[in-house]
Amino acid sequence: MxxxxxxxxxxxxxxxxxxxxxxxxxxxxxxxxxxxxxxxxxxxxxxxxxxxxxxxxxxxxxxxxxxxxxxxxxxxxxxxxxxxxxxxxxxxxxxxxxxxxxxxxxxxxxxxxxxxxxxxxxxxxxxPLVLITAWEALYDRARLTPGQTVLIHGGAGGVGHVAIQLAKLKGAKVCTTVGSTDKARLVRQFGADEPILYKKTDFVESVLSWTDGQGVDVAFDTVGGQTFFDTCGAVKVYGDIVTILQPDSSIGNLKVARTRNLRLGLELMLxxxxxxxxxxxxxxxxxxxxxxxxxxxxxxxxxxxxxxxxxxxxxxxxxxxxxxxxxxxxxxxx
Structure with missing residues (x-):
């Protein structure tokens, strides 16, 4: 063959x-x-x-x-x-x-x-891979429940566009980072409530503004690197952050996550x-x-x-x- x-x-x-x-x-x-x-x-x-x-x-x-x-x-x-x-x-x-x-x-x-x-x-x-990854991250790791707020990074990407839809199916409100106005329009088609143009605005500030200063209940990181550590400041106290990448301690630390008492989830569908x-x-x-x-x-x-x-x-x-x-x-x- x-x-x-x-x-x-x-x-x-x-x-x-x-x-x-x-x-x-x-x-x-x-x-x-x-x-x-x-x-x-x-x-x-x-x-x-x-x-x-x-x-x-x-x-x-x-x-x-x-x-x-x-x-x-x-x-x-x-x-x-x-x-x-x-x-x-x-x-x-x-x-x-x-x-x-x-x-x-x-x-x-x-x-x-x-x-x-x-x-x-x-x-x-x-x-298959993106469906399983998004499902396990949001439903199994973060234990998403109806009415919660969610930040999904890379909402126009492979995992991200599926994650938006699964979050909405669970009854959550979704904000998501995107790199262009075209992608902002696309993620709205998938159900995103608040696209954030991360190249033009500080996504943490945008998330805090969207949640009246509280932060989201759940953040799903599909980007990694510095974005993971920055995201900790966009999650509410006692909230959840799940990442599909391995956090790099040479880039940042978990001080903010510890101070906010976040529950960390590592998602590897493999x-x-x-x-x-x-x-x-x-x-x-x-x-x-x-x-x-x-x-x-x-x-x-x-x-x-x-x-x-x-x-x-x-x-x-x-x-x-x-x-x-x-x-x-x-x-x-x-």
């Missing part, structure tokens, strides 16, 4: 289109999926630049997100039949025999959900995969099932800004790394 192979770490051109062996069902609980599309996420570019989590198993096929059609099932599979349209987040971290920049994938049944019927395959492939936690993987599958319902009911949308054919994966990585993208990017697989 055709696949994009990474033989060494480096710039995007280390990704090459190659013929490799097609995977086969390797346990009674796995399914063979004919991939129609694969999502591209920042984790893909980081693994390409720095190396995968399993360097001893190189070369690797990247891509955590996929969508396609079930072609065959293991003898103990009960939830799917050949012909089912599915989407999932699994593989792509460097383990041999995994990855979705390819024509086929073999995935454990408990990691797969039926694709939202109203989404195309590229849209569905772009969705934990169940990296630690082999089946319960966590099953929980993530259930998130995809619930989100599929929201999507098909018109309560949640996925913004896909660009698609590239599998053969143009290098260009797709360059587009993601160029920054200023809105929503998601996906690969189409014929």
């Amino acid at each position: 055709k696949a994009i192979l990474m033989k060494t770490s480096g710039e995007p051109d280390v990704l090459t289109l190659t013929e490799i062996s097609q995977p086969t069902i390797n346990s009674p609980t796995t399914i063979l999926i004919k991939l129609k599309a694969a999502g591209i996420n920042p984790i893909d570019t980081k693994l390409r630049q720095r190396g995968t989590f399993y360097p001893e198993e190189m070369p690797a096929v990247l891509g955590c997100d996929g969508a396609g059609i079930v072609e065959a099932i293991g003898s103990e599979v009960t939830r799917f039949q050949p012909g089912d349209e599915v989407y999932f987040c699994a593989g792509g971290l460097g383990k041999i025999g995994t990855g979705n920049y390819a024509e086929y994938a073999v995935v454990e049944e408990h990691r797969v959900a039926l694709k939202p019927t109203t989404l195309s395959f590229p849209e569905a492939a772009a969705a 934990t169940p995969a990296l630690m082999g936690l089946k319960e966590g993987q099953t929980h993530q599958m259930s998130i995809l099932e619930q989100c599929a319902t929201f999507i098909d009911e018109g309560k949640l949308t996925l913004h896909l800004s660009q698609t590239f054919p599998l053969e143009e994966t290098v260009t797709a990585h360059k587009a993601l790394e160029a920054g200023s993208n809105t929503g998601k990017i996906a690969l189409t697989i014929v």
Whole structure:
């Protein structure tokens, strides 16, 4: 089968289109999926630049997100039949025999959900990682409740635009940082109550003004760096701040967070995969099932800004790394 192979770490051109062996069902609980599309996420570019989590198993096929059609099932599979349209987040971290920049994938049944019927395959492939990340950050880590106020950084981005919608579905009020007036208009379409043009105004001051000096109940940091430490001053006393990046102590400290008695949450949706936690993987599958319902009911949308054919994966990585993208990017697989 055709696949994009990474033989060494480096710039995007280390990704090459190659013929490799097609995977086969390797346990009674796995399914063979004919991939129609694969999502591209920042984790893909980081693994390409720095190396995968399993360097001893190189070369690797990247891509955590996929969508396609079930072609065959293991003898103990009960939830799917050949012909089912599915989407999932699994593989792509460097383990041999995994990855979705390819024509086929073999995935454990408990990691797969039926694709939202109203989404195309590229849209569905772009969705899983960001849906799970935003859900776990807001619902599991921050324990968001109706009526709370939320600050979401990067609201026009992949995780951010989904986080806005999930926060609104929970009955929260949302402010979000954006880099342009065009993005401000876009995030309003997703339900944001207060876009903040962070290049023109101090976002902490804007948040405090919006909340009558109290700060938000929950802040969701998708940017990291100094932004994480600055955000602590925009959260109310005894509030929550969740980040998807590792705080860098060489940049700042947690004095403000400690003074305000904030509850800190670290969100890494890859934990169940990296630690082999089946319960966590099953929980993530259930998130995809619930989100599929929201999507098909018109309560949640996925913004896909660009698609590239599998053969143009290098260009797709360059587009993601160029920054200023809105929503998601996906690969189409014929």
